Amino acid sequence: MRLMFINGSPRGTKSNTDRLMEHFIRGFLETEGNACRTEYLVKYRQNLQTLTEKFSAAENVIIGFPLYIDAMPGSVKEFLEVLAPFEGKINLPALGFVIQCGFPETSHTRFAARYCEKFSRRIGCRFLGAILKGGCEGLDIQPNFLTDKYFSLFNMIGVSFGKTGKFDEELLTKLARPEHLSAQNMAQIIPYINQALWDARMEKNGVLDRSFDRPFTS
Amino acid sequence: MNVLVLNGNPFNDKGNIDQYLGILVEELKSAGHNTTVIVLRDLKISPCTGCFNCWLKTPGTCTIRDDARDVTRQYIAAEHVIFASPLIMGFPSALLKNAMDRNISIMHPHLEEVDGEVHHKKRYDRYPVISYLLEKESCTDEEDIAILTDIFRREAINVRSSLGFVHFTESPVEEIVHAINVH
Numbered sequence: 001m002r003l004m005f006i007n008g009s010p011r012g013t014k015s016n017t018d019r020l021m022e023h024f025i026r027g028f029l030e031t032e033g034n035a036c037r038t039e040y041l042v043k044y045r046q047n048l049q050t051l052t053e054k055f056s057a058a059e060n061v062i063i064g065f066p067l068y069i070d071a072m073p074g075s076v077k078e079f080l081e082v083l084a085p086f087e088g089k090i091n092l093p094a095l096g097f098v099i100q101c102g103f104p105e106t107s108h109t110r111f112a113a114r115y116c117e118k119f120s121r122r123i124g125c126r127f128l129g130a131i132l133k134g135g136c137e138g139l140d141i142q143p144n145f146l147t148d149k150y151f152s153l154f155n156m157i158g159v160s161f162g163k164t165g166k167f168d169e170e171l172l173t174k175l176a177r178p179e180h181l182s183a184q185n186m187a188q189i190i191p192y193i194n195q196a197l198w199d200a201r202m203e204k205n206g207v208l209d210r211s212f213d214r215p216f217t218s
Numbered sequence: 219m220n221v222l223v224l225n226g227n228p229f230n231d232k233g234n235i236d237q238y239l240g241i242l243v244e245e246l247k248s249a250g251h252n253t254t255v256i257v258l259r260d261l262k263i264s265p266c267t268g269c270f271n272c273w274l275k276t277p278g279t280c281t282i283r284d285d286a287r288d289v290t291r292q293y294i295a296a297e298h299v300i301f302a303s304p305l306i307m308g309f310p311s312a313l314l315k316n317a318m319d320r321n322i323s324i325m326h327p328h329l330e331e332v333d334g335e336v337h338h339k340k341r342y343d344r345y346p347v348i349s350y351l352l353e354k355e356s357c358t359d360e361e362d363i364a365i366l367t368d369i370f371r372r373e374a375i376n377v378r379s380s381l382g383f384v385h386f387t388e389s390p391v392e393e394i395v396h397a398i399n400v401h
């Protein structure tokens with residue numbers, strides 16, 4: 001099976017999308033004869049046409065992106081727009097998505113995923129499904145037992161996709177946990193994230209005392 | 219009321235939505251609203267790079283120097299913002315989405331619970347109501363509208379605002395003016 005992975009993160013090679021998908025791809029390549037190519041959307045911004053040609057020639061495509069305000073980043077939407085001429089063409093690739101986000105609950109990504117499924121139908125690509133995961137900002141500061149779990153599930157989803165051409169529903173459900181958080185979970189997690197992910201970095205930059213600045217108050 | 223219209227139509231050949239907005243803006247002004255229109259395609263707004271400098275280095279200001287800063291300033295000054303765009307592949311334009319992405323400096327990085335979900339804290343005391351005025355594609359169906367409305371409702375919560383209306387250019391202009399008046 002041949003796969004083209006389009007990494008739609010504006011952070012390119014230094015993205016959470018990449019760190020997670022690295023494990024998927026390694027799993028995918030375990031099946032003999034499989035091949036995968038990664039393309040970084042940020043490198044094509046001035047030349048989206050080239051990427052659309054690669055898209056239309058591919059057998060399977062997975063587009064990965066971070067959730068930006070409950071949807072795809074504007075730069076990913078630019079790419080979806082230039083795919084319009086392929087609408088209804090024959091021999092389009094099968095199309096899957098990876099959507100990961102910063103908030104800890106995976107439920108945030110489900111709405112953009114519905115759009116992605118409809119997009120696949122609109123353009124006429126067989127829909128492979130969507131790999132969804134919340135809690136992906138600050139992978140570096142999260143405890144290893146958590147990130148190891150994400151990485152190993154991405155790997156297993158890749159292995160199984162490499163063998164069957166499908167995303168394993170059971171693994172997707174496991175990866176998506178927590179789908180929602182209880183009030184109690186939130187009360188535990190939020191102060192930790194605020195401190196470790198944000199305050200620590202603002203402090204390092206010397207702006208912690210200015211964090212609530214309102215430059216546009218009239 | 220201070221109304222800001224962000225025209226996210228990327229096409230220079232005008233088209234329906236620009237004509238519609240022309241009439242709408244006149245009607246809003248004669249109804250006494252202080253109305254500003256920003257035509258996004260005439261500005262330079264590059265996509266968000268995900269650097270978070272607007273939270274971690276210069277709190278509240280994006281460090282990319284282009285026209286997005288002025289959009290953010292006008293957004294915060296408005297009481298009602300209308301995001302206007304044709305649907306393109308079932309979603310508002312990339313032009314509009316890039317402007318929205320570049321606006322996250324209006325939020326604070328800290329998380330808090332909002333209606334049973336994790337979201338960001340407010341940076342400002344108040345935010346405008348946000349509404350959508352869209353032009354349908356020939357293939358737009360009920361399912362598209364349901365998907366979009368759910369996403370818009372969530373976006374409004376996420377930027378600590380509320381969703382005013384989602385209307386299409388097939389509605390009479392008076393309906394939009396009325397919807398603004400009652401908000």
Ligand SMILES: Cc1cc2nc3c(=O)[nH]c(=O)nc-3n(C[C@H](O)[C@H](O)[C@H](O)COP(=O)(O)O)c2cc1C
Nearest residue numbers: 009015016017066067068069070101102103136137
């Ligand atoms: C402009 C912007 C908007 C964002 N909006 C959301 C959001 O609505 N919900 C969410 O959970 N995370 C949101 N995030 C966080 C990203 O989804 C998260 O940081 C992600 O892991 C980044 O992935 P990447 O490194 O692959 O780009 C946003 C980040 C940025 C920069």
